[in-house]
Amino acid sequence: MIDDIDQLMAVMEASFDPHYREAWTRRQVEESLTLPSTYMLLVNAAGEPMGDGEIAAGFVLARQAADEVELLLIAVLPQHRGKRIGRRLLAQFIESARARSAAKVFLEMRSNNPAERLYRAAGFEQIGQRKDYYRTLTGATIDALTFAREV
Numbered sequence: 001m002i003d004d005i006d007q008l009m010a011v012m013e014a015s016f017d018p019h020y021r022e023a024w025t026r027r028q029v030e031e032s033l034t035l036p037s038t039y040m041l042l043v044n045a046a047g048e049p050m051g052d053g054e055i056a057a058g059f060v061l062a063r064q065a066a067d068e069v070e071l072l073l074i075a076v077l078p079q080h081r082g083k084r085i086g087r088r089l090l091a092q093f094i095e096s097a098r099a100r101s102a103a104k105v106f107l108e109m110r111s112n113n114p115a116e117r118l119y120r121a122a123g124f125e126q127i128g129q130r131k132d133y134y135r136t137l138t139g140a141t142i143d144a145l146t147f148a149r150e151v
């Protein structure tokens with residue numbers, strides 16, 4: 001039987017460019033989800049919460065700490081991009097944080113990720129920068145940018 005983690009991993013494996021080493025392994029995902037503070041959202045190809053028997057087109061992995069929720073990962077299958085699924089997923093993420101009584105949401109991304117446009121459109125603003133935080137497959141370093149918004 002295909003479970004939710006299988007669905008999430010199928011999107012993960014198709015979505016992240018290995019060059020940036022951002023994708024998590026199944027083991028990392030499973031371990032994170034053993035914590036009650038960590039949760040996932042799965043959406044179908046219409047950007048709606050995934051129902052039984054449907055195939056996931058995108059996911060969010062998130063973690064709550066007190067009144068803040070961090071967006072750990074967001075991804076949409078390459079063949080479904082540009083259809084506003086990412087935008088809808090982000091809106092569902094903010095809604096999930098509100099339902100958990102969070103005051104703030106934040107995320108960290110590598111500088112120059114085109115997803116920045118998506119985050120800014122959803123009301124996120126840059127609040128920090130960590131120099132040389134990521135290291136690519138070829139050893140180059142990339143800054144991490146921290147974005148946040150109120151819920």
Ligand SMILES: CC(C)(COP(=O)(O)OP(=O)(O)OC[C@H]1O[C@@H](n2cnc3c(N)ncnc32)[C@H](O)[C@@H]1OP(=O)(O)O)[C@@H](O)C(=O)NCCC(=O)NCCS
Pocket residue numbers: 015016072073074075076077080081082083084085086087088109113114115117118
């Ligand atoms: C980021 C991502 C989830 C966006 O998904 P999507 O369903 O294509 O997003 P949307 O269709 O809702 O696009 C929202 C906006 O962001 C822009 N955008 C998003 N991803 C983009 C990309 N890779 N390249 C260029 N523009 C992008 C779109 O042009 C759109 O802007 P517009 O509404 O003004 O036209 C998807 O590109 C993805 O899975 N990327 C790989 C994983 C990744 O880098 N995740 C983020 C770090 S965890």
